[in-house]
Amino acid sequence: MTTLHNPLLNGFHPDPSVVRVGDEWFLATSSFEYLPGIPIHRSTDFETWELVGHVATRPGQLGVETVPTGGGAWAPTIRHHDGRFHLVITDAMGRGMLHFTADDAAGPWSDGDLIRTEDGAGGVSGIDPDIAWDADGTCYVTFSGLQFDGAMDPNAPTHLGIQQVRVDLDAHRALEEPRSLWSGTGLMFPEAPHLYEIGGRWYLMIAEGGTERGHAISIARGDAPEGPFTGAPGNPLVSARSTPRPIQNTGHGDLVEGPGGDWLCVLLGVRPRSGTRAFSALGRETFVSPVAWTDGWPAIAPVQLDPRSGTRVEVAFDRPLDDEWIAVRRLPGEVADLDAHPGRLKLRADGSTLADAMPVFLGRRQEHLTNEVTVRLDASAGVGGLTVRYDEQYHVDLEVGAGLVTARAVIGGLLQEWTHPFDGGPLDLHLASRRPEPGTGLLSTSDVFHLAATIAGERVELARIDGRFLSSEVTESFTGRVIGVYALDGEIVVDRWVAEGHDD
Ligand code: 6LW
Secondary structure, three states: OOOOOEOOEOOOOOOOEEEEEOOEEEEEOOOEOEEOEEEEEEEOOOOOOEEEEEEEOOOOOOOHHHOOOOOEEEEEEEEEEOOEEEEEEEEEOOOEEEEEEEOOOOOOOOOOEEOEOOOOOOEOOOEEEEEEEOOOOOEEEEEEEEOOOOOOOOOOOOEEEEEEEEEEOOOOEEOOOOEEOOOOOOOOOOEEEEEEEEOOEEEEEEEEOOOOOOOEEEEEEEOOOOOOOEEOOOOOOEEOOOOOOOOEEEEEEEEEEOHHHOEEEEEEEEOOEOOOOOEOOOOOEEEEEEEEEEOOEEEEOOOOOEOOOOEEEEEOOOOOOOOOOEEEOOOHHHOEEOOOOOOOEEEEOOOOOOOOOOOOEEEEEOOOOEEEEEEEEEOOOEEEEEEEEEEOOEEEEEEEEOOEEEEEEEEOOEEEEEEEEOOOOOEEEEEEEEOOOOOOOOOOOOOEEEEEEEEOOEEEEEEEEEHHHHOHHHHOOOOOOEEEEEEEEEEEEEEEEEEEEEOO
């Protein structure tokens, strides 16, 4: 029996899509404005997952260099057909709806082709594309008809429901105008469609209700890939709405046959902490739940929280960076220099700051709710530090330079700083997320940041900052916390990175 740990992928890994190839499973998730983009994890037992590569590892595969915060790589679908891996995704406010292929899911992947409309004038307009083939080899792209029109009102965007086109994949061109399909039970934002042929029937599974607390998964079935589809009597199959479950916002699922032939559903969720509002510090993560079939309909069990034991990651920068390192709208290799000082990481400032679209920043997803990162850093020749970020407007920094160690909270337009004199040289910076002290009454929060530095052998705590301000609810973010090192002026050198965390 497979042990299903949840989270399946810790840290911000939303919008999961999974495909089985023989006795291997490959799982793709969204990456938004970060590069490398679209991480691919692999497993042979659905318990242990290994990051084997990314789809977007070269400039130009995605157009994230110019996307606004939260744009970029939204919601992939990964499939395997005729011996090749296929991945479709919308590069939101970037290149549009793209199709990538690869012989090996670990890469290299193709440059990505825009899926054009029937008249070839532009790209098919929508998000969350799915790709499926019928027995004749006809290719169906089914997607959510959210329109990124210029006057898009985020609270009332133009949404055409679930749509579908047949596509000539050689020409990357739709063969028809988009057709509307069954679009759920009437909840808002029908999206994340996936089309399956199972047991001689065609199933259309979607998310609806929005990716927040009302998120849900619903399904319909029909006799043909283009429908008509009839909704399941038990819809929604999944939702945590109005429940006290520790995993909320469950939705955006993908079905797959797991080890031993049991069906599974991977889906996104969050682990909010605090009172009735609660705050999801890490953003949307990937979870998994068993599926049981009855009378030709799937039933998906509520996601059971079963976190793995904690982790410790130690990086000495004496070898190439591993694939977990990410940068904002540019590749890590454009900001990280491992050659200038062998065994050390150098970041050279380029005039950008953390408020800019392309900061000199190199980070990793925060994967645990209780977590501490320590870096040994030398800012003798510049200004820089360690930060946990959601985006340009929401980050908490520990900075060294100009004779000071500075703790800083940037929360929307608000800024607060705490300083401690420092006479230079290498030092250890500590950025921790800890559970809040047991308080009185109902008021609490997700976690508390503890910002400290070891100066002259003594650990000095500069500040404690409420962690709610860096949660997906407060920041209105699709991503999650990313912890990394950055340079603002001159150059900084990092000797060691140690990240330890657990989910107790
Ligand atoms: C994704 C869509 C969604 O494309 O958010 O809210 C988008 N739901 O399914 C980014 O995760």
